[in-house]
Amino acid sequence: MKALRGLFAVILASLLAAGGDNAIQQRDGAVKTAWAEVLTQYQRRADLIPNIVSTVKGEADFEKTTLQNVIEARAKATAIQATPELVNNPEAFAKFTQAQGELSSALSRLLVTVENYPNLKANAGFQELRTQLEGTENRIGIARNRYIKAVEDFNTFVRQLPQSLTAMVFGYKPKPQFAVENESAISKPPTVDFGTPKK
Numbered sequence: 001m002k003a004l005r006g007l008f009a010v011i012l013a014s015l016l017a018a019g020g021d022n023a024i025q026q027r028d029g030a031v032k033t034a035w036a037e038v039l040t041q042y043q044r045r046a047d048l049i050p051n052i053v054s055t056v057k058g059e060a061d062f063e064k065t066t067l068q069n070v071i072e073a074r075a076k077a078t079a080i081q082a083t084p085e086l087v088n089n090p091e092a093f094a095k096f097t098q099a100q101g102e103l104s105s106a107l108s109r110l111l112v113t114v115e116n117y118p119n120l121k122a123n124a125g126f127q128e129l130r131t132q133l134e135g136t137e138n139r140i141g142i143a144r145n146r147y148i149k150a151v152e153d154f155n156t157f158v159r160q161l162p163q164s165l166t167a168m169v170f171g172y173k174p175k176p177q178f179a180v181e182n183e184s185a186i187s188k189p190p191t192v193d194f195g196t197p198k199k
Helices: 002-057 064-079 084-088 092-116 120-121 122-159 164-170
Strands: none
Touching: 002 064, 002 084, 002 092, 002 122, 002 164, 084 092, 092 122, 092 164, 120 122, 122 164
């Protein structure tokens, strides 16, 4: 009878582990799908930047430092190998998101600087690129939100019993999440300077 109970316990534990593994794999797949969409939108933005840079370079006295910062930030962001496995490596994920954040900041500074150049503001080609960039930034935000929700679901699930045991057995670890570097900085309203435009 003891042997039968032991066998039953082993079978039950195996079934629970297998069921938990399937549910974990489904959530892991959802995280990877959401991450792939984030990468697609970041790539879309990276592909737009050379056209924006090329258009802005046509403005004779455009601030070279601002333009150079965008070029360098794009190079840094695209130099990081962005793969689906990146979500399993917190350090690499942090470097990638930091580089993308730096690119976002450089692009924001560029677009603010453009306001001082009436020729660029009136350039239909530049305005089309700007509209595409703004649309891409919105898509990035939506894709990131989907990723955040998928990671939250995955991380919550693998920390609960009994799936936490299954996760430990099969080597599943919580996924890294997007984070804000300086939360106090984003709580301050931005400073807007409507200086005299350049002629």
